[in-house]
Structures are given as C-alpha cells and as structure tokens.
Amino acid sequence: MSSVSQNFMKLFRGSSGTETIPAQGLQKLTRRSSGLGELSRMWESAEDLCILDLGSTSPANIRHFTEHGHRIYSEDLLTASTDPELLSKNEEGSIVLDSRKFLADNLVYPAARFDVVLCWNLPDYLDESLVKPVVGRLWSVLKPGGMLLAFFHTRDAGPDSPCHRFHIVGTDTLEMQKIVLRREARRGPTGAIHTAISEGFQLQRVFNNRHIENLFRDFASIKFFLARDNIREVLVVR
Amino acid sequence: MSAPASGLAQIGKSVFIKGELSGSEDLYLDGQVEGSIALKGNSLTVGPNGQVKASVEAKGVVVQGKLEGNIQASDRVELRKSAIVTGDITTQRISIEEGAYLKGKVDIHRTDK
Numbered sequence: 001m002s003s004v005s006q007n008f009m010k011l012f013r014g015s016s017g018t019e020t021i022p023a024q025g026l027q028k029l030t031r032r033s034s035g036l037g038e039l040s041r042m043w044e045s046a047e048d049l050c051i052l053d054l055g056s057t058s059p060a061n062i063r064h065f066t067e068h069g070h071r072i073y074s075e076d077l078l079t080a081s082t083d084p085e086l087l088s089k090n091e092e093g094s095i096v097l098d099s100r101k102f103l104a105d106n107l108v109y110p111a112a113r114f115d116v117v118l119c120w121n122l123p124d125y126l127d128e129s130l131v132k133p134v135v136g137r138l139w140s141v142l143k144p145g146g147m148l149l150a151f152f153h154t155r156d157a158g159p160d161s162p163c164h165r166f167h168i169v170g171t172d173t174l175e176m177q178k179i180v181l182r183r184e185a186r187r188g189p190t191g192a193i194h195t196a197i198s199e200g201f202q203l204q205r206v207f208n209n210r211h212i213e214n215l216f217r218d219f220a221s222i223k224f225f226l227a228r229d230n231i232r233e234v235l236v237v238r
Numbered sequence: 239m240s241a242p243a244s245g246l247a248q249i250g251k252s253v254f255i256k257g258e259l260s261g262s263e264d265l266y267l268d269g270q271v272e273g274s275i276a277l278k279g280n281s282l283t284v285g286p287n288g289q290v291k292a293s294v295e296a297k298g299v300v301v302q303g304k305l306e307g308n309i310q311a312s313d314r315v316e317l318r319k320s321a322i323v324t325g326d327i328t329t330q331r332i333s334i335e336e337g338a339y340l341k342g343k344v345d346i347h348r349t350d351k
Contacts, residue, residue, distance in 0.1 A: 057334065057338055057340045059333075059334035059335070059336060059338075062332065062334060062344050065344075066332070066344060066346040069346075071343060071344070071345050072343070072344050073342065073343045073344075074340045074341065074342065074343075074344070075341050075342075076341065079339070080341075
C-alpha cells in the first residue's frame with residue numbers, strides 16, 4: 001500500500017510537493033516549499049533576525065536558526081489551544097474556547113518584535129473562535145515589513161489531511177511528520193473537565209482564496225504559491 | 239532515562255523547596271523547587287519527576303521533567319524527550335530531543351576562541 005502511495009506521489013511531484021521517505025518505521029514526507037525558499041533568502045542574507053515558530057517544538061528548526069545566528073521563539077499554539085482551562089460557556093450556554101484567556105496566556109510579546117512568523121498549517125486546525133484573534137495578534141507582533149508563512153489545504157481529503165509538524169531541512173525543503181496524539185478537553189454534565197488523548201488534530205475548515213485574503217486583510221501584501229498536493233502556501237507581509 | 243550518578247548531590251522527589259538554591263557542585267533535582275537556582279560553574283539535572291518554577295543559572299542544564307523559568311547556561315542545555323520547558327534559554331550550545339516541549343526563546347551566545 002505504501003509503495004502504491006509513493007508511486008502516486010511521484011506522479012504529482014512538482015516545484016512544491018511531497019515525497020515519501022521511509023524512516024525508522026514512521027512515514028515521513030519531504031516537501032519542497034516555494035514560500036520557505038523565499039523566506040530562506042531573507043534569513044540567509046540578514047543577521048540577528050527574530051523568528052517565531054508556532055508549530056510543535058522542532059529541534060531541526062531551532063538548530064537551523066541558531067546556526068544562522070538568529071533568535072528563535074518556539075510556541076506550540078495548537079497544543080496550547082487544548083488547555084481545558086480555556087473552556088467556558090457563552091451567552092447561549094454553549095461550551096466555547098475563551099479567546100481572551102487564550103491570548104492572555106499565549107503570544108504575549110511586545111509589539112513589532114518579530115521579523116518572521118512561521119504559522120505552518122495552524123489556521124486550518126485551530127478552533128474557529130481563535131483564528132481571527134490569533135491572526136490579529138500576529139499582525140501586532142510582526143515588524144512592519146515582517147513576513148508570515150502559512151499553509152492551507154485546498155480541499156478536505158479526510159484522513160489524507162493529517163496535521164503535520166514541519167522541520168526545516170533545506171533552503172526550500174521541509175520534512176513533515178504526522179502529529180499522532182492530541183489532548184482533548186471536554187466539560188462533563190457536572191461541569192468537571194475531562195481530558196483524553198485522541199488521534200491527531202482534525203482539519204477544521206477549508207479556506208478559499210477570498211477567505212484567506214479576508215483573514216489577512218490588515219497586512220500589506222499577500223502572495224499565493226500553489227502546490228500539487230492540495231496545499232496552498234501563503235506568504236504575507238505586514 | 240538517565241539515573242543520577244552516585245556521589246552527586248540529589249534532591250529527591252518528595253522534597254519541596256521554596257526560595258533561593260545555590261551551590262558549588264553538580265545537582266540532580268527530582269523534587270519541586272520554587273524560586274531561583276544558581277550553580278555557577280556546575281550542572282543542574284532536572285529529573286523526570288522534577289518540577290521547577292525558578293530562574294536557573296548554571297554551567298550546564300539537563301531537563302527531563304518540568305521547568306518553568308528562564309535558563310541561563312554558560313555551557314550547554316539539553317532538553318530530553320520528556321522535558322516540558324516554559325521560559326527563555328540563553329546558552330552556548332543546546333540539544334533538544336524529539337518530543338521535548340519548549341515555549342520560549344532560544345538565544346545562542348557563542349564565545350570566540
């Protein structure tokens with residue numbers, strides 16, 4: 001089955017795309033990224049940049065940036081969004097995630113701190129209530145002229161849309177690793193919070209181009225890179 | 239999971255310390271500490287049961303447990319796969335195992351030889 005999928009992926013390999021690599025029993029993918037390639041030119045020519053990585057803690061990314069003499073901040077927002085303390089009831093009595101509390105505990109930085117924000121696929125998997133507040137906060141912590149890289153699915157491929165963590169392995173190459181476990185918070189009938197481990201993060205929605213433009217409407221410019229693996233890369237400049 | 243070397247100063251998992259912890263020998267900490275830890279010229283290892291809410295200043299820092307606070311290491315920092323660290327890290331060298339969690343800044347200060 002895996003050889004079939006490998007052959008299938010080979011057919012669709014393009015300037016931005018994925019390729020399966022068997023590694024220690026775990027299927028890992030490498031992906032050429034045009035957006036990353038463009039950002040690489042920036043961090044290879046500049047010194048002492050301030051970079052915010054919003055994916056899962058990645059030793060490869062930390063090594064990559066510190067070797068280039070940049071400062072890297074790591075903050076796993078998807079994992080942070082599963083904190084049971086964030087659950088609250090809205091006016092209709094429904095259980096929602098409290099975006100104010102989320103932003104009080106996360107992304108707490110001075111304005112215009114970062115030159116680059118690596119969002120990866122965060123907006124696709126983040127709870128609906130958090131997406132716009134988080135993008136608003138990212139605008140404020142980016143320097144004017146600072147850049148943000150995000151990936152969006154072009155369609156929901158169900159189980160073929162797993163949430164990945166991204167490791168930078170080259171100037172325009174990423175290694176993608178499926179996130180297997182997540183903590184899930186539920187408030188029971190008595191109000192007690194129960195946590196459980198479930199498999200991966202679910203794709204929450206599929207943004208089209210207009211949605212994406214709307215999401216980043218406060219930014220100065222937006223550039224799309226289309227890939228052949230149902231991923232749309234977006235490079236946004238504040 | 240690496241066990242503490244014999245002869246190493248140890249704080250066991252049932253010990254809770256609140257305040258300033260300082261010393262001039264390597265320390266293995268598997269208990270709870272709140273405050274600050276200063277081991278200039280020596281190393282701190284936070285064991286798998288260790289829960290630290292403190293700023294840490296040492297030559298080397300190895301984290302297997304939970305550490306909340308800034309780490310300033312004159313030599314190196316190691317985050318093992320079970321490490322959960324919230325705070326900024328300033329060091330000369332760092333190694334992070336797959337699975338470790340870090341929320342904070344990594345700042346590498348290289349001294350020219």
